[in-house]
Amino acid sequence: MHCGRFRRFGELGVGIKQLANRLSSRRIHGRLSSAHNSSLAHPKSLRPRVIFNSIRSVCCSRVVFAVDYSRDPDGPKLPDLQDFPPELIRNFCIVAHVDHGKSTLADRILEITGTIKPGSHDNQVLDRLEVERERGITVKAQTASLFYELDGKTYLLNLIDTPGHVDFNYEVARSLAACQGVVLLVDANQGVQAQTLATFYSAFEADKTIIPALNKIDLKHANPDAVAAQMKKALDIEPSEVLRISAKLGTGVPDLLRAIVHRIPPPVGNVNKPFRGLVFDSWFDKRRGVVTLVAVVDGQLKKEDKISFVSSDKVYEVKDIGLMRPDKVSAEKLYAGQVGYIMCGMKTTKEAQIGDTVSHKSSPVPPILPIRPAKQMVFAGVYPEDQSQNESLRGSLDKLMLNDSSVSVTMEQSAALGQGWRLGFLGLLHMEVFLQRLEYEHGATCIATIPSVPYRAKFKFEKQIKEFRTEVLTVVNPQSIPEASVVSEFSEPWVMGTILTPSEYMGEILAICMERRAQQKNATFLDNTRVLMQFHMPLSEVIVDFFDILKSKTSGYASFDYEDAGYRPCTLVKQFPVAIQATVGGKIIAREDLKQLRKDVVAQKIYSHGGRDKGRAQKLLNRQKEGKARMRMVETFRYHTTVLLKF
Numbered sequence: 308m309h310c311g312r313f314r315r316f317g318e319l320g321v322g323i324k325q326l327a328n329r330l331s332s333r334r335i336h337g338r339l340s341s342a343h344n345s346s347l348a349h350p351k352s353l354r355p356r357v358i359f360n361s362i363r364s365v366c367c368s369r370v371v372f373a374v375d376y377s378r379d380p381d382g383p384k385l386p387d388l389q390d391f392p393p394e395l396i397r398n399f400c401i402v403a404h405v406d407h408g409k410s411t412l413a414d415r416i417l418e419i420t421g422t423i424k425p426g427s428h429d430n431q432v433l434d435r436l437e438v439e440r441e442r443g444i445t446v447k448a449q450t451a452s453l454f455y456e457l458d459g460k461t462y463l464l465n466l467i468d469t470p471g472h473v474d475f476n477y478e479v480a481r482s483l484a485a486c487q488g489v490v491l492l493v494d495a496n497q498g499v500q501a502q503t504l505a506t507f508y509s510a511f512e513a514d515k516t517i518i519p520a521l522n523k524i525d526l527k528h529a530n531p532d533a534v535a536a537q538m539k540k541a542l543d544i545e546p547s548e549v550l551r552i553s554a555k556l557g558t559g560v561p562d563l564l565r566a567i568v569h570r571i572p573p574p575v576g577n578v579n580k581p582f583r584g585l586v587f588d589s590w591f592d593k594r595r596g597v598v599t600l601v602a603v604v605d606g607q608l609k610k611e612d613k614i615s616f617v618s619s620d621k622v623y624e625v626k627d628i629g630l631m632r633p634d635k636v637s638a639e640k641l642y643a644g645q646v647g648y649i650m651c652g653m654k655t656t657k658e659a660q661i662g663d664t665v666s667h668k669s670s671p672v673p674p675i676l677p678i679r680p681a682k683q684m685v686f687a688g689v690y691p692e693d694q695s696q697n698e699s700l701r702g703s704l705d706k707l708m709l710n711d712s713s714v715s716v717t718m719e720q721s722a723a724l725g726q727g728w729r730l731g732f733l734g735l736l737h738m739e740v741f742l743q744r745l746e747y748e749h750g751a752t753c754i755a756t757i758p759s760v761p762y763r764a765k766f767k768f769e770k771q772i773k774e775f776r777t778e779v780l781t782v783v784n785p786q787s788i789p790e791a792s793v794v795s796e797f798s799e800p801w802v803m804g805t806i807l808t809p810s811e812y813m814g815e816i817l818a819i820c821m822e823r824r825a826q827q828k829n830a831t832f833l834d835n836t837r838v839l840m841q842f843h844m845p846l847s848e849v850i851v852d853f854f855d856i857l858k859s860k861t862s863g864y865a866s867f868d869y870e871d872a873g874y875r876p877c878t879l880v881k882q883f884p885v886a887i888q889a890t891v892g893g894k895i896i897a898r899e900d901l902k903q904l905r906k907d908v909v910a911q912k913i914y915s916h917g918g919r920d921k922g923r924a925q926k927l928l929n930r931q932k933e934g935k936a937r938m939r940m941v942e943t944f945r946y947h948t949t950v951l952l953k954f
């Protein structure tokens with residue numbers, strides 16, 4: 308059935324005594340389904356019910372085997388994937404709040420299944436980007452296919468390690484589309500947090516099987532019983548049904564693997580139907596072009612097949628196909644239910660839209676899911692430090708955007724900063740990570756303006772409606788806000804914010820939120836010490852420093868998540884001059900009024916000289932450079948102090 312060799316689990320460097328401990332730990336399965344009356348009012352009014360189809364508590368005495376395909380002397384090889392029909396496949400994501408141990412669990416699973424050798428890789432092997440390693444966070448979902456031996460059968464497991472931060476929920480949502488179940492991890496010390504709820508509800512809404520697991524039970528201050536009680540209160544999960552693991556030490560992980568096989572349903576697919584697959588991720592490989600991850604729903608796909616995508620008319624030839632282990636390993640064919648990569652000579656990830664459906668050119672199929680483009684919530688202008696670097700910055704942006712198709716871009720011109728771009732991001736952390744990647748991966752430094760949210764302006768008069776070809780204009784650049792006299796209503800995006808905090812910080816949090824125009828929706832005690840608070844608030848109040856202030860006021864104990872809550876009317880004024888105040892500890896230590904810069908003198912002058920008067924152009928450029936140095940100072944200033952900025 309496969310070419311790999313069996314090795315006893317104990318030989319994977321785990322130690323026989325440890326192995327015995329792991330295998331004798333109790334095993335409990337759970338499965339979630341249907342809906343029920345919960346005391347917790349969730350923004351989406353979901354009322355989950357937990358019905359556990361079976362609860363088994365067994366002392367396991369079997370020896371677990373793993374297939375070590377990575378040890379093949381001829382390099383990595385795959386078995387014939389035809390031997391893995393849907394009933395032998397399990398596709399699952401690991402979801403959790405930030406830092407609850409998703410990537411560490413992925414490491415242990417890769418080791419236990421022999422996909423990687425223990426100690427042969429850095430920790431968090433699926434966190435590959437430099438920025439992920441430096442910040443210790445996952446920003447990009449990663450997939451790995453594993454072979455797992457249980458009860459005499461070999462299963463093909465597809466694991467997706469997802470990011471935990473709210474900005475990257477888009478990654479979680481698209482990963483869910485390729486899975487039938489999730490492992491929901493909760494830190495046994497920190498307890499239920501804001502993204503625990505958000506990811507639980509995303510999986511629940513998408514009708515995925517959820518396997519709840521408490522992680523970090525090895526920690527001295529872990530309190531698994533109390534956290535299990537919180538999960539009961541917040542998510543209606545019976546404490547007896549929650550697995551208990553230590554991803555770091557591997558305790559309970561074999562039980563979790565068995566639960567994945569037993570509890571998560573196999574994908575539904577028919578290998579004899581025409582091929583159709585769901586695109587759920589894509590990225591740009593410097594040497595080989597765009598790599599597209601596809602969940603094959605029906606049929607089969609092989610090299611040299613001609614394929615097309617529902618969203619475009621283009622036809623591509625499959626150049627390579629295979630599994631992520633976690634690096635690419637070529638296969639002959641992919642079959643219904645399997646998750647793998649396709650390479651077909653695409654030049655940009657825009658050609659492989661997330662959520663798109665791929666089929667054989669000769670037998671087109673209807674879309675499997677509607678394509679939901681990423682929704683940018685935060686916009687900022689990005690400019691070169693010097694206009695002479697404009698071309699190289701443009702090249703770097705283009706390259707990075709090949710890898711991150713969730714960023715939107717339009718050209719913009721600033722009187723002070725010259726020619727640049729307005730970029731749209733999923734959130735503030737996404738913006739920071741993108742700019743950091745620009746520097747780390749492409750050596751490009753830039754000036755980024757203070758981020759803002761997309762406002763809407765509803766026009767009063769036909770003239771503007773005709774001119775802009777819309778009644779409601781979305782404005783992402785403060786410079787483009789129409790005059791108030793032609794607008795009947797401005798509106799701004801609001802969000803539903805969820806905060807989980809120790810109850811002693813409730814008063815402080817209420818005060819911070821009220822200062823930011825928030826409206827409290829509810830507060831629910833999860834136990835004697837922890838409370839869940841929900842607020843409606845304007846996104847513009849969240850994006851700049853809300854999270855930092857929340858963390859500092861609660862000594863880092865509060866967690867925060869938000870979701871879109873539509874647009875609400877607001878008062879918007881173009882206000883010049885801009886008053887910038889620097890405060891330290893609440894005391895204003897400096898103030899400067901920046902006057903409006905009315906036109907791009909530099910661009911005009913250069914243009915009017917037809918580019919011939921180089922000396923004069925250089926003089927103007929130098930002057931502009933000085934202006935930009937001033938702007939950079941302002942920016943630096945902003946990061947080291949607190950600056951109140953209005954536009």
Ligand SMILES: Nc1nc2c(ncn2[C@@H]2O[C@H](COP(=O)(O)OP(=O)(O)OP(=O)(O)O)[C@@H](O)[C@H]2O)c(=O)[nH]1
Pocket residue numbers: 403404405406407408409410411412431443444445446469470471472522523524525526552553554555556
């Ligand atoms: N003691 C202990 N520490 C753990 C365990 N699992 C993870 N950790 C630690 O918790 C920290 C966060 O782990 P990660 O695996 O990066 O968490 P994550 O959920 O992938 O984080 P994001 O991707 O940023 O959301 C790391 O320092 C891990 O070493 C565990 O079982 N026990």
